[in-house]
Amino acid sequence: MNKQELIEELECIEVSTDSLDYLKGADYANERAINLAKQLDEPIKVFVPKFVADWLDKHKYSTNIIDLFSNVEYATDSDGFIAEKWEYRGELYDWLSDNSDTLFTLCDAIRYGYEVEKEPLYYVKLPEIGYMRFGYRYFYSKDVEEAKKYTEQEIKAIDERYWDFAVKVDGE
Numbered sequence: 001m002n003k004q005e006l007i008e009e010l011e012c013i014e015v016s017t018d019s020l021d022y023l024k025g026a027d028y029a030n031e032r033a034i035n036l037a038k039q040l041d042e043p044i045k046v047f048v049p050k051f052v053a054d055w056l057d058k059h060k061y062s063t064n065i066i067d068l069f070s071n072v073e074y075a076t077d078s079d080g081f082i083a084e085k086w087e088y089r090g091e092l093y094d095w096l097s098d099n100s101d102t103l104f105t106l107c108d109a110i111r112y113g114y115e116v117e118k119e120p121l122y123y124v125k126l127p128e129i130g131y132m133r134f135g136y137r138y139f140y141s142k143d144v145e146e147a148k149k150y151t152e153q154e155i156k157a158i159d160e161r162y163w164d165f166a167v168k169v170d171g172e
Contacts, residue, residue, distance in 0.1 A: 003040050010034045043112035046105050051091050053116045056109060121149040122166040132162070 001009075010033050015026040048056070096102050108114075123144065124132035131147030149169055155162050 003037060003042055007034055007037050010037060043108075045113040045115050046108045047117045048105065048109050048114045049091075049095060050116050050119065052095060052106065052109070053114060055092055056106075056114065119151045119153075121151060121169040122155060123147045123169060124150060124155060124162050124165050125167050126165055 010030060013030050015023055015030075017023050017026070096106070125147075126132065130142040131144060132150075133146065133148045150158075150166075152163070152166070155166055
């Protein structure tokens, strides 16, 4: 049950009694409980990379953190073994190995929910030609407003060499 469900449940409580004093006391207690429930802090969802979200969606772990820790430890031993059973991809292993906080981030994502980090977007600006716009009638434009925005993966899928000309989009 989450915070909102608790509040709705408390608001639905009805007390049937012949005593007016009892009814007033019950209503006061119920209002007090609703006010306290409204003051509860909502757990904050954490941001995780898309590959972590994909892995979490696929495995649907329980909130048993000890179980999660032992599974992660099993799958990421000191030799960098990536267990096929847990379907770890290299980037997930790298993310978990990056620093000690990532395992706690993974736990918080399981317990409180998560949102997917927005991937940075880039323009591809070629010298003396302009901005790349694959998928349009004209493949290049001198105007940044007409330039197409790409993710790193999209740029590298077209041709790895274009990555050298990637320019991060401001305000993304």
